[in-house]
Amino acid sequence: MSILDEYVRQNPGSKEAYEQAQRFLPSGNTRTVLYWPPFPLCLRAGRGTRLWDVDGNERIDFNFNNTTLILGHNHPKVIEAAEEQLARGTVLGAPTETEPLLAEELLRRLKGAERVRFTPSGTEANMQAIRTARAYTGRDLIAKCEGAYHGSWDAIDISVAPPLDQAGPREAPNSVRQQAGIPEGVLRNTLTLPFNDAEAAVALIEKHRDELAAVIVEPVQRDLPPEPGFLEALREATERHGIVLIFDEVIAFRVGYHGAQGRLGVTPDITTLGKVIGGGFPVGAYASTEEFMEPLAIPEAKFPDYRGPRLGFSGTFNAHPVTMAAGLAVLKELRPPVYDKMDRNGEKMRQGLTKILDEAGINAFVGGMASFFPVIWTTEKVRDYRSAATGDRTISRYFSVDLMNRGVFLLGHPNICAVTTNEDISFTLDRIRKSVETLAPIIEDEAPHLIE
Numbered sequence: 001m002s003i004l005d006e007y008v009r010q011n012p013g014s015k016e017a018y019e020q021a022q023r024f025l026p027s028g029n030t031r032t033v034l035y036w037p038p039f040p041l042c043l044r045a046g047r048g049t050r051l052w053d054v055d056g057n058e059r060i061d062f063n064f065n066n067t068t069l070i071l072g073h074n075h076p077k078v079i080e081a082a083e084e085q086l087a088r089g090t091v092l093g094a095p096t097e098t099e100p101l102l103a104e105e106l107l108r109r110l111k112g113a114e115r116v117r118f119t120p121s122g123t124e125a126n127m128q129a130i131r132t133a134r135a136y137t138g139r140d141l142i143a144k145c146e147g148a149y150h151g152s153w154d155a156i157d158i159s160v161a162p163p164l165d166q167a168g169p170r171e172a173p174n175s176v177r178q179q180a181g182i183p184e185g186v187l188r189n190t191l192t193l194p195f196n197d198a199e200a201a202v203a204l205i206e207k208h209r210d211e212l213a214a215v216i217v218e219p220v221q222r223d224l225p226p227e228p229g230f231l232e233a234l235r236e237a238t239e240r241h242g243i244v245l246i247f248d249e250v251i252a253f254r255v256g257y258h259g260a261q262g263r264l265g266v267t268p269d270i271t272t273l274g275k276v277i278g279g280g281f282p283v284g285a286y287a288s289t290e291e292f293m294e295p296l297a298i299p300e301a302k303f304p305d306y307r308g309p310r311l312g313f314s315g316t317f318n319a320h321p322v323t324m325a326a327g328l329a330v331l332k333e334l335r336p337p338v339y340d341k342m343d344r345n346g347e348k349m350r351q352g353l354t355k356i357l358d359e360a361g362i363n364a365f366v367g368g369m370a371s372f373f374p375v376i377w378t379t380e381k382v383r384d385y386r387s388a389a390t391g392d393r394t395i396s397r398y399f400s401v402d403l404m405n406r407g408v409f410l411l412g413h414p415n416i417c418a419v420t421t422n423e424d425i426s427f428t429l430d431r432i433r434k435s436v437e438t439l440a441p442i443i444e445d446e447a448p449h450l451i452e
């Protein structure tokens with residue numbers, strides 16, 4: 001039976017749910033990435049590293065809501081903290097005691113940062129960080145890296161996955177709309193830099209040095225590590241020209257106790273956060289120095305004589321009390337040894353995968369760092385968007401679906417979490433070995449260049 005036939009056989013409830021949902025939701029759900037052919041799973045519950053779908057199938061999770069659940073599903077301490085807050089109320093309409101506690105916990109980890117603001121999502125954290133940089137510098141242009149995702153907002157939803165025939169030269173990429181509806185004026189205000197090419201990126205920064213408000217970069221581009229010197233070069237060039245350097249650590253913060261910046265030794269002006277810091281509830285945050293955050297943020301009632309630029313900030317669900325409580329519970333658990341364990345387990349997955357592919361004579365790229373272990377079906381060394389784009393997507397999709405058939409939920413940017421066990425890893429590597437055997441004839445047909 002083919003991989004897809006087996007998937008359809010195992011998941012009749014998910015198929016039915018998808019067909020019904022399409023009557024009410026465009027393409028059946030509200031997150032574009034959560035569609036895969038022939039239909040996505042409809043999930044019902046999660047606990048620890050396990051997920052259950054509406055058909056009762058159990059799978060080991062290596063997605064964790066796209067890297068969010070660093071302590072796994074329904075961690076007892078997180079649930080307890082959220083329930084305690086729920087019993088006291090959902091949203092209360094004035095500051096709560098938990099908000100500064102979570103802020104303090106974040107600032108303990110981010111070198112040089114002195115103030116935090118919370119948003120309901122990573123997208124909004126990046127919006128506010130960019131607005132802060134624009135207000136601070138009085139300039140409009142921002143730069144982002146090709147292939148980086150910073151959220152669903154016009155100014156940054158650009159050149160995330162541009163078609164290669166529109167992407168322009170590698171060392172000076174075109175800025176390409178990721179979605180329709182992004183105005184031309186917005187497009188003109190976003191410059192695209194090549195990731196992991198320090199010389200070319202700095203040349204572009206130099207060229208636009210008098211117009212640039214900010215350079216925003218994922219210090220680890222989802223699961224793609226920076227090459228030595230790349231972040232340092234961005235730091236040096238932005239500092240030289242008074243351009244604000246924003247590190248989007250919405251995902252990357254999970255790579256170390258002091259975030260990616262602590263692990264990689266480069267400190268930005270503003271850091272944006274999300275995902276893990278909300279304990280599974282909607283969250284975002286941005287953090288910076290008093291110099292950046294305070295003068296622009298002061299309420300008129302507090303400093304009536306201040307005449308400089310103001311940057312007020314509203315949001316009905318900013319610093320949601322349940323999120324603050326759950327996020328605080330997560331950070332309290334995330335002590336340095338937990339990161340060491342995640343590093344070790346991430347390495348076990350990378351080594352295990354490499355061995356399986358080598359033994360099968362398949363030439364694919366296993367990358368990542370810390371808790372990440374992506375497999376890209378290409379013979380190239382993946383170091384940026386363009387090399388990643390050489391990956392064979394059909395094989396990638398078959399691999400994910402076949403693993404779902406075998407009890408493993410591994411898609412997007414595969415990652416282990418703090419409660420992933422050795423048994424989970426051995427089980428999964430065994431299933432991956434079987435899956436690679438099943439895929440071999442498909443690879444021979446669809447992507448023969450991958451066979452050594």
Ligand SMILES: Cc1ncc(COP(=O)(O)O)c(C=O)c1O
Nearest residue numbers: 121122123149150151250251274
């Ligand atoms: C690096 C990065 N930045 C920002 C975002 C946007 O965060 P959110 O989905 O919470 O708006 C994401 C989401 O996946 C992300 O991966």
